[in-house]
Amino acid sequence: MRYADPTRCPDCRDELPAGVPVCPTCRLLVRHPLAVDLFSTLRRADDLVEDLRTASDAFPGPALSASATAAPLGGALVPPGAPVTPKRSVPTPPASMPATPAASSSGYASSTGPVDPSRTGVSVSSIPKILLGLGAFCLLTAGVIFLAVSWSALGVGGRTGVLLAFTAASLSSSMLLHARGLRIAGESLSIVGLGMLCLDVLGAGAAGWLGDGSRGWTASCAGLLVAVAGSALGLLRIGSQPRLTSPQVLAGAGLATAYLGAVAASGHDLLVAHVATVLALAVAWVGHRATEDALLRSAAIAALLTWSGGAIVALVQGLLDPTLVQLWRDGTGWSLIASAAWMALPGLVLRERRLALLGAAGAAVVVTVTATLPGIDGELTSIGMLALVVTSAWLVALAALPAAVRVVAVAPACAGAAILAGISLSTMSVAFVRWTDFLAENPAAFDRSIGLRLSGPDAPASPLQLVPSLLVIAAVVALLGRGRIGRSAVAAGAALVTGVGAAVTLMSYDVALALPVGALVLTAAGCLSVALRGSGAAATGSGVLGLALAAIATATALPSAPLAALTAGAAAVGAITLARLRDDALRALGGLAAAPFVGLAIAATVHVTDAGGAWVAVPVLLGVGILALALPRTEVEMAAGVTALFALATSLPHVQDAGGFSSLWLCVAGFLCCASALLTPARRPLGGVGLALLLLATWVRLIDLSVRQPEAYTLPLALALLALGLWRLQRSDETSTVTALLPGLLLVTVPSLLWVLSDPISLRALVLGASCLILTIAGAALRWNAPLLTGAVVGTIVILREIGPYAGAVPQWVWIALAGAVLTGLGITWERRVIEVRRTVGFLGRLR
Structure with missing residues (x-):
């Protein structure tokens, strides 16, 4: 019987006619949303019943006894929809405990009862793992102590017999216990057996059976023997039992130990690394063929360790002596080529396309490094040129290769771009140091000379490589983001990189200050032109970059007044152009930047005319005020006000008559505020501000003139x-x-x-x-x-x-009494008002 039956009513279980919204027998709404939820729940119950039946058919335990069958849990089951009468007066008998199931064939003990989800603590299956792990550790420790204490008292035969007996007992016990289904015990004793095997080899080495008794060779032999024995033991299958995992893990550890011991003993680091890599890859291939992930992963880790050791040693030797003799006659270059081959081998052997492409990419990096080592002579300029040529070649490959194999060129191209980025950063850092030193040597702003020249330390690499290096890096980024970066963004990025790189390159030489400033101005103009033609986030970003570059150019040109005037004027034109656009973000950016650039251009022009710093504030105020009148927006007016106040603060220390100058400045400011109120209806409140400024200007002037009768000036x-x-x-x-x-x-x-x-x-x-x-x-x-x-x-x-x-x-008590009288009067008045309000509310409540 199914619980979810669309042809029957879920309550009375009578058949339902087709298409009826209500059950004709019990009047249940069978088309209600709750009925839909109920039907979904009943379908879930059907699925659970099927799963329970499948689990019951596959259960390997004995059949239930007659007594257990006669006493089901919770009483007799009733079919769905049948009425259930609760028996309140009869207590429910306790349910009988289910029979303990037999041990599974895998050897893991199952629980002896239902699992309580609220129970915490150590699980039942973890207890034997802990105990057997401690037992294996104790056995190995006891074996080491026994051999250390009794070694000198035993003869050669006794030593051999004890070691072999311990090893054979451990390994045979491991196999026997594993065959009986006790897998955890088998894992533990296999570790003990392989540990005893290591002790056998160490004992043989101490006895002089392994030649000169070198610890490196002894450790190498021990690791190799553990790798072989662990692989064999881990691949051995006894009956239907699964293979042991611990020997497979120890096989990889044995390979790593054998490699380290051989390196320490032989002195042929490269040859030993390649032999160990081949052995580790072979063991990993065996694990792959046998579908044993533990052996595959442990051997792969060992192969990675041996490969890394050989590759690092070969690379260090190649960098220390990058000559053709060292590379190809002494074997360093061949070792790197072999390392590249080992990277590509796993993917080809396993026939996995993704692994093969990743290995080929790594191999391409190693081969590229090997081929370029003879060109390294220790000079950063030659390294940069070599990296530029090689990265350009891989850049062409990255653009020309099909998409299926393009990943091969990604790694060497990114590696070359990283080297170029490091060299470029060193060049730019030196240029920044030269710029800061120049500003420190010329602290006074607005020097009248336009022929100022830069000076400072030389860059470690040739500055002429900066622009090509930055372009190659940008091209790599553009190719990696192919499909996500538009052509306009690529063109704008190339122009930006070229302009900034050209400016930094010029700053690296002892040239006139106007040259790097001009390069920055041209780059800023290009960014602003992109912002004028574009829209959206790209246009906003270009506008921000353009204004930032204009600000940097203006700051760089500050020591020269004519150059600063030209630069700030050009920047002001660009900012005003942005402020007149329809895009809100660009308008806000232009409005905020226009007033500072205008003020700086006017201040520099005043210094060009040799008027002095005392006459900067008023012309700047007029300039930014006219700008605010032409663009009556909040951001423009705020920036204009801040610029005018800053100009006033910088001019006052140079003024002899501070009162008269301040009065003149306030008068001009008041006039501009009144003019804004008259020209713009939305700025009518500025009229009051303007009158206040004019009045303040009058007072300041009167105070400055020591006038004692102000009414003669104010009354008319x-x-x-x-x-x-x-x-x-x-x-x-x-x-x-x-x-x-x-x-x-x-x-x-x-x-x-x-x-x-x-x-x-x-x-x-x-x-x-x-x-x-x-x-x-x-x-x-x-x-x-x-x-x-x-x-x-x-x-x-x-x-x-x-x-x-x-x-x-007046005595103090008078003031205290006055305050008390006032407070008392307020309190009485407050209370009287509250009573009147309550009376009014009560009167209104009695109205009908």
């Missing part, structure tokens, strides 16, 4: 502003008094207030206080905000200044 302008404001109020009912009258009222009262604060006992203080009183009363009577606020605020400040000298004469 204030009366004019008030007259204009009153006229505006009469013409427009929507105009507020704050907009129309507040500037004039502030100009009338604030300058006088400043003098009153310094001299409170004066006629000016009396007149100002009376004026504030009149303004307050008039504003309250006319309901005008501007006179009321001005009179109240300024009058309060005057009163506080007048009462200040007498505040200390």
